[in-house]
Amino acid sequence: MSSWAKSVLFLLSVAVTMGLASNIFAQGQAARYDLLLKGGHVIDPANDVDRVADVAISAGKIAAVQESIPAGEAGKVVDVTGLYVTPGLIDIHFHVGHGGVPLNWFAPEARSQAAPLGVPADIALGAGVTTVVDAGTSGAETFLQEKMEVIDHARVRVLAFLNIVANGMNGGLEQTVDQMDPQLCAATIKKFPDIIVGVKTAHYWTEQPADALHEPWAAVDRAVECGNLANVPVMFDFWPRPDRTYADLILKKARPGDIHTHVFAQQFPILLADGKLNPILTEARARGVIFDVGHGAGSFWFRNAVPAVKQGFIPDSMSTDLHLGDFTVLSMTEVMSKFLAMGVPIEDLVRAQLRKTEWNTDTREKDLAHLGGLDG
Ligand SMILES: [Zn+2]
Numbered sequence: 427m428s429s430w431a432k433s434v435l436f437l438l439s440v441a442v443t444m445g446l447a448s449n450i451f452a453q454g455q456a457a458r459y460d461l462l463l464k465g466g467h468v469i470d471p472a473n474d475v476d477r478v479a480d481v482a483i484s485a486g487k488i489a490a491v492q493e494s495i496p497a498g499e500a501g502k503v504v505d506v507t508g509l510y511v512t513p514g515l516i517d518i519h520f521h522v523g524h525g526g527v528p529l530n531w532f533a534p535e536a537r538s539q540a541a542p543l544g545v546p547a548d549i550a551l552g553a554g555v556t557t558v559v560d561a562g563t564s565g566a567e568t569f570l571q572e573k574m575e576v577i578d579h580a581r582v583r584v585l586a587f588l589n590i591v592a593n594g595m596n597g598g599l600e601q602t603v604d605q606m607d608p609q610l611c612a613a614t615i616k617k618f619p620d621i622i623v624g625v626k627t628a629h630y631w632t633e634q635p636a637d638a639l640h641e642p643w644a645a646v647d648r649a650v651e652c653g654n655l656a657n658v659p660v661m662f663d664f665w666p667r668p669d670r671t672y673a674d675l676i677l678k679k680a681r682p683g684d685i686h687t688h689v690f691a692q693q694f695p696i697l698l699a700d701g702k703l704n705p706i707l708t709e710a711r712a713r714g715v716i717f718d719v720g721h722g723a724g725s726f727w728f729r730n731a732v733p734a735v736k737q738g739f740i741p742d743s744m745s746t747d748l749h750l751g752d753f754t755v756l757s758m759t760e761v762m763s764k765f766l767a768m769g770v771p772i773e774d775l776v777r778a779q780l781r782k783t784e785w786n787t788d789t790r791e792k793d794l795a796h797l798g799g800l801d802g
Pocket of ligand 1 (some may be wrong): 561
């Protein structure tokens with residue numbers, strides 16, 4: 427394998443990041459390909475390609491991957507010798523849009539200090555990401571705004587987990603259990619089946635004592651109920667507590683195909699007292715639970731990640747959790763670089779790591795394909 431130090435990662439996201447070159451030769455003869463990337467190290471796990479090869483593109487699609495394609499056959503040739511070429515990456519934990527913050531900041535009811543939670547969707551493209559999945563920034567009452575403001579206009583493909591909280595994130599209603607309506611959540615997901623691929627729960631009742639209005643599992647249970655009604659996976663952002671343990675989340679509440687994000691955050695018992703990997707992780711994996719990085723501003727701790735990775739526990743998906751206020755990492759490639767530094771081979775980082783799970787219906791298979799880590 428080429429070393430990271432010697433090679434700069436070149437992430438191919440042809441359709442969206444590269445303008446198509448003229449396809450006409452000077453002498454007027456039509457070129458066979460619009461664009462040719464020559465001499466790069468292609469890593470394309472889906473097609474079992476891991477070697478130096480030329481990649482030709484026509485009309486925004488990959489037309490050929492061969493050992494050598496003559497330069498004369500393309501309208502534009504880019505020498506990518508010494509760089510990696512991969513399919514577009516998928517960032518399954520990202521934030522776009524306003525969430526629960528009112529659109530009109532100057533309205534009397536707006537909290538004037540509240541900025542939108544999301545970042546501009548297209549900044550993902552710079553790291554070779556061609557699909558981002560918004561991780562519950564909006565809920566049933568705010569999704570349409572996010573769709574019209576961001577999703578419909580982005581160059582990067584934007585999918586979404588719908589927040590179980592109808593108002594979404596950051597609007598001051600994330601602790602209001604009445605906001606978590608599984609029926610409304612499922613109905614909204616069914617209305618936008620091409621965009622909404624799952625449910626999200628986050629930030630719920632982290633440290634306060636439980637009371638009649640705040641049952642410890644309310645957010646998780648309602649998110650799972652919505653997931654069952656809409657037949658989609660749930661992504662959990664979770665805070666364990668004595669009456670709501672991590673073991674119960676990943677061994678009992680999470681269904682096969684559900685995702686625990688922020689796996690290396692400080693609050694999870696990833697390691698036992700003797701430094702060994704907590705066996706509940708392996709057990710949960712065997713049940714089909716998926717573990718996502720969700721790096722974020724404070725959700726990635728080397729003290730958990732390094733021993734876990736050394737013992738062979740590598741998250742199923744890399745993701746940034748980019749949002750306004752996250753200045754810890756700025757791109758998917760930075761997240762991947764941390765794992766590279768921990769000894770994970772780049773081929774494995776590029777690989778679609780989401781394992782096959784036991785979703786039964788076509789819908790679920792389609793949803794998981796969306797989340798598979800790599801764009802075709
Ligand atoms: Zn997030």
